[in-house]
Amino acid sequence: MTMAGAKAKLEAPNGVDEMAEKHPNRGPQDIGGRKAGPVDVVDHGMKFWERQANALRSTLSGKGIVKRDELRRAAEDLRDYSKLQYFEITTSALRTLMIEKGYMTEQELKAKMDEVRARFDVPDEMESPLKQKAAQP
């Protein structure tokens, strides 16, 4: 989903009853019947970090360490769900579960991120360093 789509005003539903539309337990992913605004159908590819994060999620799912339904639940519970892009949502959900299951603590994660960032500082928008190197003459 694009940022424009995510930010679109949530307008009156297409005739669905008021309670279903307004209920506080309705998750941010449950958008059926709401106006979404223009839909961005351009394939933007995947950023370097998105490939890395997706591989990690895929591996942890494949090993049975995290389950799809758990990831969905953790994603739906994200407070800023509607402001995040797809891989930000799935990666945030993965982080929640890994901490919840005791594989790491918030402090350990932060320490590791600081350590990695110090030796491998990839700007957010940067493509794979290998790809960039290969593209140079």
Add this chain to the structure above:
Amino acid sequence: MSAAGGETGSAQSRPSTYTPAPGHRYEVGDAVRVKRRYPPGHRRTPHYIRGKVGTVERICGAFPNPEELAYGFDGEPKKVLYRVRFVQKEVWPRYRGPARDLIEMEIFEHWLEPAGDTGGRT
């Protein structure tokens, strides 16, 4: 699936397409109403379909309950999953497409209740 039947059974006894669904409450053709309930948590039934009446199109099988799996439990006992067919005009009162348009949705048995005299056995 190698379950007996295929197209030889009546619509009422058509076997599951995917996995067995022992003890299922509804049959193909039964009218069912989606429960109009709004519990918190990870739920597999979108808000817009709650309270709507549809017809069981097929019995998909029995699967671990995703609403339990979502919280780290094993999803047992399994829940029967149905594909339910709704008329678009009944789901969306302001629907502008043809009256014959349908929407089909897979819904777990614990989200369904019998609807009217063509409904399921209770």
